[in-house]
Amino acid sequence: MFLESFRHLIEIEALKEQNLKNSLQIASENKRISDLEERRKKLLLQNENLKIDEKNLKLSESQNKIDDLQIRLNKLNSQLSLSVTEKEQIAFENQIKIIKEEIEKLENLYFENLEASETILNQIKENNEFVNGSVTTLEEIKKEVAANIIVEENHIKNRDVRINSLLELCHPGFKTYYNELDKKFRPKSLPVSYLIGKNCSACHMSVDSALKSSIDEGRSFESCPNCSRLLIPETAKIY
Numbered sequence: 001m002f003l004e005s006f007r008h009l010i011e012i013e014a015l016k017e018q019n020l021k022n023s024l025q026i027a028s029e030n031k032r033i034s035d036l037e038e039r040r041k042k043l044l045l046q047n048e049n050l051k052i053d054e055k056n057l058k059l060s061e062s063q064n065k066i067d068d069l070q071i072r073l074n075k076l077n078s079q080l081s082l083s084v085t086e087k088e089q090i091a092f093e094n095q096i097k098i099i100k101e102e103i104e105k106l107e108n109l110y111f112e113n114l115e116a117s118e119t120i121l122n123q124i125k126e127n128n129e130f131v132n133g134s135v136t137t138l139e140e141i142k143k144e145v146a147a148n149i150i151v152e153e154n155h156i157k158n159r160d161v162r163i164n165s166l167l168e169l170c171h172p173g174f175k176t177y178y179n180e181l182d183k184k185f186r187p188k189s190l191p192v193s194y195l196i197g198k199n200c201s202a203c204h205m206s207v208d209s210a211l212k213s214s215i216d217e218g219r220s221f222e223s224c225p226n227c228s229r230l231l232i233p234e235t236a237k238i239y
């Protein structure tokens, strides 16, 4: 009574397995877009942070400080040349020495930061080049992906037509039962298993002889007592 239904179910499951491959292909096509979009977004965000880092180097502020000290140094130098007493002279010379040291320290820092700034600005430039350059690539990928997805979706659509017509050929009670299990198990797992010998192919639980012969002969359809998958007799594969 149910042998036909079992055979249809085997074909249905095979078609669904092929559909799954197409769905995975669609997902990986979409990932091509999202990966590139993600990378562009990441680089733009990185640029925002790099700009802040560059600003924090405070290059112009250091430059101004050095300029101010230079002015003070020049002034002290002229004061030194006008100094009359030795005491005055020593005092100016001490101040000059301190300022010179300060200038040297600031200049070292300035050049260190200048180098860091150049590295940052180069990175920003490189990131921008990628972001701008990938606009066309992204558009091309989107077109390609859209075309590939249509192909995959058509495969699925055609198989779904076949799946539905096979389901219509199944015994009504069988079909309802299978649909319920399908909702319960998929996509994490399969709603059916094979009865191989006396064992469920999914969980390996064994069934009693009466149940086995009833399933094998197609007199009834049953779930595995353990995992509750619909048991398909292995012999139904042969037809």
Ligand SMILES: [Zn+2]
Residues within 6 Å of the ligand: 193, 200, 201, 202, 203, 204, 205, 224, 225, 226, 227, 228, 229
């Ligand atoms: Zn089982």
